[in-house]
């Protein structure tokens with residue numbers, strides 16, 4: 001434009017796309033830095049890009065519901081509902097998602113299957129690295145985060161995501177959604 005020549009269609013589209021991407025990245029950055037909830041969410045998804053679970057569900061429609069439920073759990077995990085009571089065991093927890101994943105007696109057999117699958121399918125190296133992570137990082141791996149605290153290869157991360165999705169989806173059976181909506 002500065003040269004006095006109107007750009008062709010493709011240059012024009014490219015310029016527009018670039019400007020919109022720049023503007024959106026900046027506003028996402030600002031929004032996620034000022035909101036306490038989004039700030040925490042960035043521990044799972046720290047770039048303005050398509051979320052891994054979304055990409056996975058597009059490639060593999062048969063696990064769409066599992067991916068959808070995992071995203072729902074992520075929302076509950078970061079939301080501040082205060083203490084909630086587990087309707088199965090009666091335990092009251094600051095973070096009901098952590099309770100279902102790590103504590104609830106009714107998730108015990110699914111939890112054991114989850115750990116066993118990581119050990120057998122992931123192998124001893126992945127199992128050792130995964131168990132050495134703190135809870136926040138383990139949750140990041142289960143939610144298929146961008147941060148990749150395990151430094152896993154794509155193949156390893158893919159395997160862990162599938163194992164985690166299976167486990168998280170089973171949590172649905174004991175999850176009283178009505179108390180959160």
Ligand SMILES: [Zn+2]
Pocket residue numbers: 086087088089090091099103104105106
């Ligand atoms: Zn419980």
